[in-house]
Amino acid sequence: MLREIRHLWHSKKEIPYYYFKYLYRNDVKNINDYLGTKEANRLHQNPQLHRSEITTIINNKLAFSLYAQKHGLKTARLYGYHFNHKYFFNETLKSVNTEQSLHHFFQNLFNTYQTTSVFVKPLADFGGKGCFILRSEDLKNQLYKKKEALLTENHLFYEVIKQHPRINEIHSHCVNTLRIVSYITPTGNIEFISTFMRFGIDNSPVDNGSAGGIFVYVDEDKGTLKEMGIKKMSFGGEKLTHHPNSNFKFDGFEIPYFKETYDLITTYLQYLPDRIIGWDVAITTDGPVIIEANDCPNLHSSDVMSSGGLLRNESFRELVTQINSEYFNPT
Template sequence: MNRLKVFLKHPNKKSFPKMIKEVIILMIKKREIPFYYFKYLYRKNVTNYLDYVSFKEQLLLVGHRSLHNPDYVALINNKLYFALFCERISIKTPKLISYNLGSNFFFNNEVVKITDKEKLVDFFEVLFDKNKIDALFFRPPSDYGGKGCFKITKEDIENNLDGLYQNLVNGNFVHTKVVKQHDDINKIHSKSVNTLRIISLLTLEGHIEIISAFIRFGVGDSVVDNATSGGFFVGINLEDGTLQPIGHYLSQHGGEEITEHPDSGYKFEGFKIPYYKEACDLVLDTAKIIPDGLIGWDVAITSNGPVIIETNAEPHIPISNITSGGLLKNKHVKNIVEALKKQS
């Protein structure tokens, strides 16, 4: 209903005859009912609507067996597996401090059975002291979109755990050192680590290309930046790492377009991502080690360079569609989609 309201109230809609014509053309060309048209393509600024990946094409890209190896997908989509993998081969990623599977907490090759809140407080006090850190970030291994994430600080452990104890001991979480974000990005928003989503594609020719990049920003006091959790996203120009002038909320969160961060008032246009080239190089180098066909890489920028936070085998194609002005403009994406259609 929220998406429908956004569509009906949007001030920059195409005329209804034009929308009807485009929907009919999409039905014929794409061979599906283009419900996705009413999320974004109805806007006047979208003139090349045929260049946008359709829903069926998206399913091919994220699920086709010839593009995704199940063993790679299991590694990519599980934050615990990925963190342990990165630790073994020294990929730049936030340090894995500990993790838990239910009430079993793992740290320093030991397993601690947590039976009450006091024991959990003691566990984290030891962990903070031994690692000389003042905060931990928690993520469920298999959830996405920032769901279930939270932070615990050394100075306020007991209060943090008052409302989180049951959630922790009844769930599964990866506990990593909190990333200290680059000061330039903090100027835009400092309450969350605002990550780049860089998407790599293994082309038909067998080499890896970056086909899309955007940055997500949190809003308010949220510690997560994900657009699906109420944040917004801004496209990154692939050539030079500068931000596009307009940021976007997803339609389920109002679909608004903005030119500056709502909290800081910082304008996006012209802002250059620090260590952008290094972030792309890190993704390309790591994609050679995990050569799955399509991967979304979440990369944080610190004062010392980029670190990979996590990976996703389903990298939110609709957002990339918007920030790239239609993914099918990329010849490698177009060739892959056409090849997958022939195989299906």
Template sequence: MKQNRLAVFLKDKNKKPPLKIIKECTVLLFQKREIPFYYFKYLYRKNVVNYQDYIGTKEANRIKYRDTFHKEEYLTIISNKLNFSLFCKQNDLPVPGLVSHNFESHFFYKKQLHSVENLKGLMEFFKMVFKDSGQSVLFLKPISLYGGTGCYRISKDTLEEDLSNNKEFLLKNCCIHEEVVVQHEEVNKIHPNCVNTIRVETFIDKQNQIHILSAFMRFGVGSGFVDNAHAGGFYVGIDLEKGTLREVGHQYMEYGGAEYKEHPDSGFVFKGYTIPFFEEVKDLVIRAVKCLPDRYIGWDIAISKNGPVIIEANEYPSIFMADIAYGGYLKHPLYRGILEEVR
């Protein structure tokens, strides 16, 4: 459930003394030449002593929308989930199996077009797909939306209920229907109710060298089947060299701004946890960037029982999340160079 950011800040017992907050905000006001609203997302807390190492709103926007970081030809692939799935398959990049898709009432399966107008038609289509494909569950997501918005899971066993709840959205939107990733058993020990993905940010410098800037892992909470922080989940930074989780997870202020050292459902402690196949994750994103060389991308990677799987790419990843997970991007050896390029 979303909450008011101001209310979360006022109730937070971990905030710095008022005079210290005023002093730090004044420093940032002159340093960044903007009112530092971003300070109240996280930097006001007592444990944040290096508050000047974090990206400001103007800096984040200059990076996010820098035209030299993106090419339209790449964006048409990244921003369209159907294009992206087909592109990855063509280039032997592991992605969830694409089973079927729809453009509003036009449904496609195995090169055959099916016209679907109502719940009865939806039932007939997906019964046919489940029977023919051998799948028991499908993950449906809009071709052009982000942040877990409009994502649904439908099951062969509860098909009528699942489609009844989502038929209006399905028939008015364009979606892909994918196989569900079977998550690695070691990740299931932390949270088994959704696929918990790793966000990896990559950057291509002026010398055309590919770099992994940072990584963090997102976890769902409760029974929700998406891990996105905008859906109430949280994220934990990753040590790139060791492939282990850092100590503390962070939740968006809108959902309470909680900090976790262990998963609130399972009690699993994050610090030092070794992520399965993490070296393979890094190898995969480097290979993916070589295939799709947009200069700044956020990759979402799931860990299946057989290795990493690309869930999607994001041309405008949340810099603030990565900034907090890293512990202040301005102390990153590459980031000051990135900021110089966008000034």
């Protein structure tokens, strides 16, 4: 381990704190195939990869939803949103200042869209924090608990995704998503450099690793889950072959609409051609749906969940080498 740490310190020109998160494991075959922290930061900040005209849309969840719906791109349906007590719904603006007016607003929303539930997401949400579901049968009690946030913060109101029943067999208490990282090469080719699937646990409404969720490796050639899933180190770093709630075995599970998922992202990239994007994709009975896009995805998570490190991808390795060269040898 000391030899590997010294090697990374020299080659990456940084103290490799990330080594102690996952590279120390025996199943890591080549530590040189993984990104350093500073390399990941250079990728996030490089103007050749990210254009502000595009990332402005990607980074704002409201702008992304409206843009996708305008162009007929498959995404979770946006019912409405609010900024503090200003509520937007069905092309109208209402002032909502009390628990009673909150109740009236959501009853109207449920009736208009003929639904019994709505997924509420903070506009500035990160890692699934602050998300919850409002249900019509317990609306008054839920609004009593959530009224402070709903009257003082900013949220988006989405349809509750109807997840594919095969995925519900693994975990049905939240929407479990694929995280796919796309890369557009200098010649304009689209490559998918990392794909893994996230599963929630217990009754959590989200599948994020920061909420204790499980990351499961994906065989990208077969479109199936691999044998092993892992939790973030902050939740113990446990390795799992079965989902802890359903006891469903991961290995060999065929992901529905896997090819169609890549096709959908390819279509999105015609409208949002940022060169590196992390996509969160839900699988419904009717096919894949984009939940959101991230121009600054956690590349370290994608790195460890890829097939042996992101730098095993030849074109991506060439990109990182070029950016490192430009950084250390500026003209």
